[in-house]
Amino acid sequence: QVQLVESGGGLVQAGGSLRLSCVASGRTLSTFGVGWFRQAPGKEREFAAGISRIAGLVSYADSMKGRFTISRDNAKNTVYLQMSSLQPADTAVYYCAASTTGDYYYNGRWDYWGQGTQVTVTV
16 A cells, blocks of 8 residues: 655646655655646546656656656655746646556556645636
């Protein structure tokens, strides 16, 4: 079992940046693929980015490429999502998820989820 806790969300103006953190407890996060997802009000949850166990492989949703960067610090049991050039359309609850099979792409198998952190982007 692994517990995931997201942090770093908040209120930011359009064009600004935020860095989200996903900290794991209970197990070593380096044994999991990790993804970031988001869910806006009234919309389905969507994949944002993913990173493999050994941080050489990453994937991004097309709308996040060039603006979001996923990374991991296995020593800190943490995965980050650096977000820049934020727009109001990026307003959502952001979740991290862990894959026991090491998946890191949008249609992977995601076994554990955090509670989410709210990101609100104003004009």
